[in-house]
Amino acid sequence: MRRIVIVGAGQAGMLLALGLQRHGYQITVVTDRSAEELRTGRVLSNQCMFDKALRFERDQGLNFWDGRVPPVNGIAFGAAGEAGTTSPAISWQAPLDNPGQSVDQRVKMSDWLTEFADRGGEVRFSRMTPEDLEELAREFELVLVAAGRGPQFGKLFARDDSRSVFSEPQRGISLIYVVPTGSEAPDWYQGVTFGLCADGEFFSLPVLSVNGPVHGLYFSGINGGPIDCWSDITDAGQFFEQAEKVLRNHFPWLAPITEGTQPAGPLDFLHGRISPVVRDAVGTLDSGAKVLAMGDTAVTNDPIAGQGANMAAHCAAAYQRTILEQGAEPFDEQFMRRSFDRFWDTAQHATRFSNDLLLPAPRHVVATLATAQTVPAVAHRFAQLFNDPSDYTGWLTDEAAAMQYLTAASQ
Ligand SMILES: Cc1cc2nc3c(=O)[nH]c(=O)nc-3n(C[C@H](O)[C@H](O)[C@H](O)COP(=O)(O)OP(=O)(O)OC[C@H]3O[C@@H](n4cnc5c(N)ncnc54)[C@H](O)[C@@H]3O)c2cc1C
Structure with missing residues (x-):
């Protein structure tokens, strides 16, 4: 043996x-x-x-946990518009071919x-x-x-x-699990909600946690920027208030995610940096x-x-x-x-x-995300990257190939 x-x-x-x-x-x-x-x-x-x-x-x-864990059925992407606007400049949703889960x-x-x-x-x-x-x-x-x-x-x-x-962390990261305050669950998207803005990123999704379903809210702030704002936070209540503020100020179309919710528990938040x-x-x-x-x-x-x-x-x-x-x-x-x-x-x-x-999105990636809004096949292809990122190599790593694909997919 x-x-x-x-x-x-x-x-x-x-x-x-x-x-x-x-x-x-x-x-x-x-x-x-x-x-x-x-x-x-x-x-x-x-x-x-x-x-x-x-x-x-x-x-x-x-x-x-199959059968008990809420499915992650798709990806909902949104990119912030100009300062002062509350609607995203780019917004699309695409189903995953097979659900994920957390x-x-x-x-x-x-x-x-x-x-x-x-x-x-x-x-x-x-x-x-x-x-x-x-x-x-x-x-x-x-x-x-x-x-x-x-x-x-x-x-x-x-x-x-x-x-x-x-050679060093690129983001100040943080996470909080939230639950509904009442018996009614908020109208959360049953997938990954992804937000992008000039100062960082956000993603949220349904999670099966220790006391049942929760929603996990993840924040990713560019070093030293306004979303890199978690290091002094010591309790879940403080964290929740900061999360509401960041959503309002940087991802305003996603601010309703925290309405009617509260932290899931006193240890249900974290922040740090990953290299x-x-x-x-x-x-x-x-x-x-x-x-x-x-x-x-x-x-x-x-x-x-x-x-x-x-x-x-x-x-x-x-x-x-x-x-x-x-x-x-x-x-x-x-x-x-x-x-x-x-x-x-x-x-x-x-x-x-x-x-x-983690790097500023090059022109062809911005064009891909924008085209995904009107061409479902592009949104679909991008969403599947999370399941199988091997398609990323040779597609979005190659500007000419990516632009050619967009032209063909848009016809
Ligand atoms: C906020 C946040 C959000 C994330 N979101 C996602 C996501 O949505 N999707 C995704 O795929 N990944 C996500 N990740 C990453 C994911 O959690 C990790 O990549 C994954 O857990 C790595 O698994 P692992 O087994 O290698 O290490 P770990 O999960 O870190 O497990 C390490 C184990 O080793 C034990 N251990 C540590 N040190 C010692 C020691 N010295 N002696 C003995 N035991 C030790 C620990 O207790 C633990 O049991 C996220 C990470 C963070 C921090």
């Missing part, structure tokens, strides 16, 4: 742990939070996941962690350091690090300069042992395009396939590089899409 340890019980780590367990592998998960701590802790993400990523979870029988990670990860233990998986609680991995490397044949973003394992998994575009980075996913410990990064630990994107949780799932899928194919062969560096390369085949497109959205 092969012995594999996964550090981190998030979207990437738990999905791989449960997937391999189903194939008869003996998996150990080392994490810093129990299921109960996760469930009762602070909100973690807006975690909109799209069909391709969800399909892998369904294939593993891990879609425990299950609060506090629900999903606590349920998955419990399920994993119930199925006989070993869970150890510890906040690991890179040094602690030495002991794991002696005990296990394969050490996977799925401990999320942030600098904690940054020295172990070096920044890949050739694939990393930014997008692609790392060398193979780390070498002092002893010379190799360890493999996955999910955000390997590739961290700004959440602007809603890709991180989706990529964490794709990473679990890619690594699972490679582990199964490896059979009884050693989990050596070659195996690790093959695993990451398979993930990068998918992740490179999400990374490019996310990074480009």
